[in-house]
Amino acid sequence: MQEHNSGRSFASTAGQTPGSSKPDPILIADNIVRRFGGLTAVNVEHLEIQRGSITALIGPNGAGKTTFFNLLTGYDSPNSGTWSFNGKALNGIPPHKVARLGMVRTFQLTKALYRLTVLENMLLGAKQQKGESVLFSVFPWIWRAQEEAIRVKAVSILKNFKLIEKQDDFAAALSGGQRKLLEMARALMVEPEMVMLDEPMAGVNPALKQSLLEHIKELRNEGKTVLFVEHDMDMVHEISDWVIVMAQGQIIAEGTPATVMGNAQVIEAYLGAHHDADLSSEGA
């Protein structure tokens, strides 16, 4: 078996070409094509995601990153292609079953349940609650302990996400950035094997963002796999073991953060030539 830090150490040995194979992939995708009319939004020949690693998916707006997430998690169906998670083919499997298999995602545009409180939103995230069974629900002693444990966990996550003072407020009363935080916090309640985060930190204050990165690293230390879309290159550089670059629906590069960010094609298509420049000195 792999040791628990395989997610980090594989990066030094894996090939850095688009579609390169990984020592222990948790997710494998082949020939995935999705067309919208005449536009080919996604056209991925081959992709492997290493188990236990933090992988960033970057690329220009409209590159197909979110569409690719939708396909992998069953929210949309491709025109062709196959993909598997933990060796199980996922073609045609609906989103809730994909989640039950251990692959959970968040959304770029948040989907909190606004008429529930922040804490209730969190409690809903937990899986396999015994009290949900019609039969068991009438015997509180069966589920009381579990429910208490879930509540303790929810409260501790809310503390880390600086949402604890809002726990009894309706989710609708949160600001845009706080809804984003709730979305990610709720995904952590599921304890999935693989988490897919679609721009988890867009609109989150930089200082809080930095403290939340520790929680993502914590997931990796627990042996979980993280795949995330992000535009903040400081964040990508800080936590990713591996970076995949999409443009016009295709994987155009992959590799360690340092290699990818030095790749001329990536700079041209995505980062921009002035990425490291200080704008205050320009034309002032």
Add this chain to the structure above:
Amino acid sequence: MDSTANSPLVSAKDLVAGYLPGINILNGCNLHAGKGELVGIIGPNGAGKSTLLKALFGLVKVREGNVSLSGEEITNLRADQLVARGIGFVPQSNNVFPSLTIEENLQMGAFQSPRQFSDRFDFVAELFPTLGIRRKQRAGSLSGGERQMVAMGRALMMNPSVLLLDEPSAGLSPALQDEVFVRVREINKIGVTVIMVEQNARRCLQIVDRGYVLDQGKNAYEGTGKSLSNDPKVIELYLGTLAKK
């Protein structure tokens, strides 16, 4: 108070505002912007940054305090009245009409004075050449960066003296974010006073003349972009140390 020779163009004093009865998001917030100034607002999530812009633009009711424009009180005027007085607002998201073309989106921005349309369209197309070239394209088919240009262009159609921007760089790729910041500065250079809320605090503080840090609906820090980005307290609480540049 502000000892500048000219009194500020926009001034907000001791604002208290909120959405739900009894819950205030802003708790005595102050802000001013001089003519031609570029002002940034940063701060934690839920600090009230967007609410402050909405309070300036009449989208949330101001419960206490007042807002003035060129010395005239404008507190709680309707948004359309404020547009007529020269304030433009670009919301955080859903800020274009996706089924309308670029040109139609810009027409919406000029609906209060349709006769000016062609002059103002030429002006906006000079600032954002893509918008002129692709004027017949539907806004829904544009990329995130291009949509942001449409939204800003539409707010400029009424020739505003003040432009309010709510996180214009959110969700854009690094190259497009930089483009947005450069554009905002260009708009400012032609004389428009800009007040912008941003989470890309590093870039924001690089281009602004002055910045405010809001926390829990109140002013926490204020200063030039440079002094804020070098203030250890601001770095610890709001900026973080990841963005070193």
